[in-house]
Amino acid sequence: MFLVATIGILVTMSLALIRALLGPTVYDRVLAVNTFGTKTVLLIAALGFLTERPEFLDLALVYALINFIGTIAVLKFFEYGDLGLTRRVEREAE
Amino acid sequence: MMVQVLDVLSWLSIAAGLFFMVVGTVGILRLPDVYTRLHAAGMTDTMGAGFLLLGMALQAVEGVSLGEVSYGFVLVRLVFVYAFLLFTSPIATHALARAGLAGGVEPWTNEEEGEG
Numbered sequence: 178m179f180l181v182a183t184i185g186i187l188v189t190m191s192l193a194l195i196r197a198l199l200g201p202t203v204y205d206r207v208l209a210v211n212t213f214g215t216k217t218v219l220l221i222a223a224l225g226f227l228t229e230r231p232e233f234l235d236l237a238l239v240y241a242l243i244n245f246i247g248t249i250a251v252l253k254f255f256e257y258g259d260l261g262l263t264r265r266v267e268r269e270a271e
Numbered sequence: 272m273m274v275q276v277l278d279v280l281s282w283l284s285i286a287a288g289l290f291f292m293v294v295g296t297v298g299i300l301r302l303p304d305v306y307t308r309l310h311a312a313g314m315t316d317t318m319g320a321g322f323l324l325l326g327m328a329l330q331a332v333e334g335v336s337l338g339e340v341s342y343g344f345v346l347v348r349l350v351f352v353y354a355f356l357l358f359t360s361p362i363a364t365h366a367l368a369r370a371g372l373a374g375g376v377e378p379w380t381n382e383e384e385g386e387g
Contacts, residue, residue, distance in 0.1 A: 202374070222349070
């Protein structure tokens with residue numbers, strides 16, 4: 178049954194990838210990659226149960242945090258053009 | 272008896288989780304702009320992930336009830352994964368919507384209703 182869950186998650190991951198490839202704006206792509214990451218967390222968890230090694234959940238935990246930080250970093254990059262320098266320069270200019 | 276009930280409950284919630292995942296992802300594919308797609312993505316993050324992790328947690332409870340104590344830690348980890356998702360998903364969605372607005376993406380409106 179976890180085999181079904183794994184395959185289902187893989188199918189939805191590939192659907193999310195289609196949106197990441199099609200996405201007209203960069204935000205569509207970031208959104209698709211973000212949901213792809215969430216699904217990866219679930220895939221790791223399901224794979225852990227499938228192979229009867231639930232210790233995989235530690236990897237899922239780390240991946241959830243990395244995915245979030247990655248999304249925020251990419252968004253900030255597209256909003257300001259860099260990862261924080263703009264704000265610092267503005268503050269120093271004032 | 273207890274084990275069978277837990278089994279059925281866990282498969283039911285995993286099936287429900289898969290259903291919400293598929294619906295949310297089809298929404299991401301078919302809805303017209305970023306903001307509506309964010310709504311669909313939020314559904315995969317809360318309902319889909321929630322039901323899938325609930326199903327896995329019921330499996331872990333079943334493991335504990337069969338005498339495998341190590342599944343208790345699995346249960347704790349599952350709760351942590353869901354807690355992290357619960358915090359990070361709305362923040363990421365909010366940041367995406369704000370970035371989209373700041374980046375000049377016009378929200379989609381139904382043309383038949385006139386001005387948007």
